[in-house]
Amino acid sequence: MKKKFVENKPVWICALLGAAVFVLIYGIHILNPCYTDWLMTSEDGDLTQHYLGWKFFRHAGWKFPLGLIDTMAYPNATSVIFTDSIPLFAVFFKAVRFLLPAQFQYFGWFGLLCFMLQGGIGAILVKKYLKNDFLIVLGGMLFILSPAFIDRMYWMTSLSAHFLCLLALTFIVYYDEVFGKTKNALIGWAIVGALCGSIHIYFLPMCGIILLGFMLIDFVRGEKKWKVLLPFLSYIGAALAVVFLLGGFGSGMKAGNDGVGYYSFNLNGFFNPQGWSGYWKDMPYTDSQYEGFAYLGLGILVLLFISVCLWLSSAAMKKVRISIWIKAHIRELAYVLIIMVTLIVSASNIVMYNDKVLYELPVPGFIYKMWSIFRATGRLIWPMVYLLVLGAICLDIKVAGKRAKGILLTICLLLQIADIRGMLAKKNEIYNKVDSYQTLLPSEDWRMIAEETDAAHICFVSDVANSRKLLFSFGDYGSDYGLTLSNFYFARSIGDKEIVARDTALQELPADTIFIFFKNEAQKCLNYEMNYYEIDGLIVGCSAPLGDMEPLTGKDLTTYRYELESGQFMNNGEVVDGAWIIHPYGNTYGPYLNAEAGKYKVTVTGSNLASTEIKCYYSGGGKILEPQNVLLGDTQVTCEVELSEHAEDLEFAFWNAGGADMVVSGIIIEKE
Numbered sequence: 001m002k003k004k005f006v007e008n009k010p011v012w013i014c015a016l017l018g019a020a021v022f023v024l025i026y027g028i029h030i031l032n033p034c035y036t037d038w039l040m041t042s043e044d045g046d047l048t049q050h051y052l053g054w055k056f057f058r059h060a061g062w063k064f065p066l067g068l069i070d071t072m073a074y075p076n077a078t079s080v081i082f083t084d085s086i087p088l089f090a091v092f093f094k095a096v097r098f099l100l101p102a103q104f105q106y107f108g109w110f111g112l113l114c115f116m117l118q119g120g121i122g123a124i125l126v127k128k129y130l131k132n133d134f135l136i137v138l139g140g141m142l143f144i145l146s147p148a149f150i151d152r153m154y155w156m157t158s159l160s161a162h163f164l165c166l167l168a169l170t171f172i173v174y175y176d177e178v179f180g181k182t183k184n185a186l187i188g189w190a191i192v193g194a195l196c197g198s199i200h201i202y203f204l205p206m207c208g209i210i211l212l213g214f215m216l217i218d219f220v221r222g223e224k225k226w227k228v229l230l231p232f233l234s235y236i237g238a239a240l241a242v243v244f245l246l247g248g249f250g251s252g253m254k255a256g257n258d259g260v261g262y263y264s265f266n267l268n269g270f271f272n273p274q275g276w277s278g279y280w281k282d283m284p285y286t287d288s289q290y291e292g293f294a295y296l297g298l299g300i301l302v303l304l305f306i307s308v309c310l311w312l313s314s315a316a317m318k319k320v321r322i323s324i325w326i327k328a329h330i331r332e333l334a335y336v337l338i339i340m341v342t343l344i345v346s347a348s349n350i351v352m353y354n355d356k357v358l359y360e361l362p363v364p365g366f367i368y369k370m371w372s373i374f375r376a377t378g379r380l381i382w383p384m385v386y387l388l389v390l391g392a393i394c395l396d397i398k399v400a401g402k403r404a405k406g407i408l409l410t411i412c413l414l415l416q417i418a419d420i421r422g423m424l425a426k427k428n429e430i431y432n433k434v435d436s437y438q439t440l441l442p443s444e445d446w447r448m449i450a451e452e453t454d455a456a457h458i459c460f461v462s463d464v465a466n467s468r469k470l471l472f473s474f475g476d477y478g479s480d481y482g483l484t485l486s487n488f489y490f491a492r493s494i495g496d497k498e499i500v501a502r503d504t505a506l507q508e509l510p511a512d513t514i515f516i517f518f519k520n521e522a523q524k525c526l527n528y529e530m531n532y533y534e535i536d537g538l539i540v541g542c543s544a545p546l547g548d549m550e551p552l553t554g555k556d557l558t559t560y561r562y563e564l565e566s567g568q569f570m571n572n573g574e575v576v577d578g579a580w581i582i583h584p585y586g587n588t589y590g591p592y593l594n595a596e597a598g599k600y601k602v603t604v605t606g607s608n609l610a611s612t613e614i615k616c617y618y619s620g621g622g623k624i625l626e627p628q629n630v631l632l633g634d635t636q637v638t639c640e641v642e643l644s645e646h647a648e649d650l651e652f653a654f655w656n657a658g659g660a661d662m663v664v665s666g667i668i669i670e671k672e
Helices: 002-006 009-026 046-059 087-095 109-127 132-142 147-151 163-173 175-179 182-197 204-222 225-245 287-292 299-313 320-328 330-347 366-376 377-394 400-431 444-452 468-481 495-509 519-527
Strands: 070-075 078-079 350-353 354-360 457-462 512-516 531-535 536-540 559-560 570-578 578-588 591-595 598-609 610-620 622-626 628-632 636-643 647-658 664-670
Touching: 009 109, 009 132, 009 400, 046 070, 046 087, 046 109, 046 444, 046 468, 070 495, 087 182, 109 132, 109 163, 109 354, 109 377, 132 377, 132 400, 147 400, 163 175, 163 182, 163 204, 163 377, 175 182, 175 204, 175 457, 182 204, 182 225, 204 225, 204 320, 204 330, 287 377, 287 610, 299 377, 299 400, 320 330, 330 350, 330 377, 354 622, 366 377, 444 468, 444 531, 457 468, 457 495, 495 512, 512 519, 512 664, 519 531, 519 536, 519 559, 519 591, 591 664, 610 636, 622 636, 636 647, 647 664
Parallel strands: 457 512
Antiparallel strands: 070 078, 350 354, 512 536, 531 536, 559 664, 570 578, 578 647, 578 664, 591 647, 598 636, 598 664, 610 622, 610 647, 628 636
């Protein structure tokens, strides 16, 4: 045991260095399993999606398949797979939920584990070729400092499990020593397939491409050719079994999605830093090709260039039978196969360099449908990224001496750190602090509804699912009090099932369901016989009374008052003491009322309003309404418009056409 530990000392060192790098970048606060505010305050919302997916899954009852949950798109079932909540961890911690504190998260420790495995397995890969412990540690560090890896951490957290690609590559690197034996190969690929299926299914095609290279080696070197298929069957079988157990096939979510050819790899990806380099300028790429981010880092690029040059200078071609040459170089041919397949699938059918389309390949419908399951094809470039890193570290090993190699690796490692230090500092600034989450639902009325009424379900009539921060506030609230949601932010669409369930609920109006309407869609409430209340700027309806709250009247539902404190619906101005100060040529706009046909009166109060210009339109500005009975005063402006049909986005714009600031203290729109 001690001998094994000593032999693998550089591997353990790299794992510990991975942990050290993680702490230096992200700090230690996020390792507190009870600290969840950092997950609820993420800027892009993905972290919050992951956390709330776990939170709902944790509190939901067990179902079969195990990953199914019906509380996030009630009454429809979905899977924890589609909230990217790292299903492997979610299922494990749900099984021991009775031991967990009320607030619990595992995402901090998952990130730490990924950094440790990235360093440890990276060291195992280079250990095959670098026989010196110091060189192995330097090589392992370059895997840890891969921008493509660090970029995904706490953006799309489960996609930062790049160690899965490295693990799959070890099966090729150590084919002769370990994985040439069928039993070892079957077990190894089954484990990789199960991990891919239980962490993030996008790793299935990535590791599957590496498996193709493994099968090529097996075919050439194996005695029984039919055994080539066994690792494939083991890999696919384990992956499918795990995805089934997690509810991936039983949730009814759409497998595919639009975007094939857009979320792709740009051929400049290996040397296009996309903001990651302190020295290298960004190159053109389309907005959607962020998914193909594969910048190697200046240190690895320099190391790769030098290693290739040294390797070429020492390469000598000898006359030998092709069959013998293939057998002797089958591992290298496997790497070439992986690189070719990776480039083809990641670049997709629309191949681009910079902002130019090199060619576009028509794709038959059935192929497109299959391809759309993994529409973000740019991610599939990662196996090639790590082959290039491995090549940069090890390609020149037969040429460079130990001392020269150590100097070269040290210089390139320092160059790598210097190149990406700016982005690492930004990440440190974001995560190495204590955040405090503020819900958009602060009213005590929500607590009363959950604790003192029979409400069990929240049904979104308005499109709350596309208002992320509000949706997440409802997610936090619902998961805290055991209330279901009718929809959520999922990695795949549930199609029309949410609409069907919503319409059914609106027909039946069950007393245990509260219905949520945006304030600018309050007129929709007139179609349903419910009690309505205004809470935190939202209209809440229920067929049963909600405590002692005073319900809204019909007049309330047809009157809209701007909430000036938010500063929404204002250009070229600012909020001062609860009023809007509109500068010259600035304007108010909105509120995009969902309005029925009829006459509407608008009243604006404030000061210096006499120079106001009034515009009214709907249908995206395509239909204009002429204001009538316009009265312009210094402290009040009124007008009326006649709407002859239903409008989904009725808008009023008040422009400051004068030379001084206009003060708006109130805007009211009333249906007469």
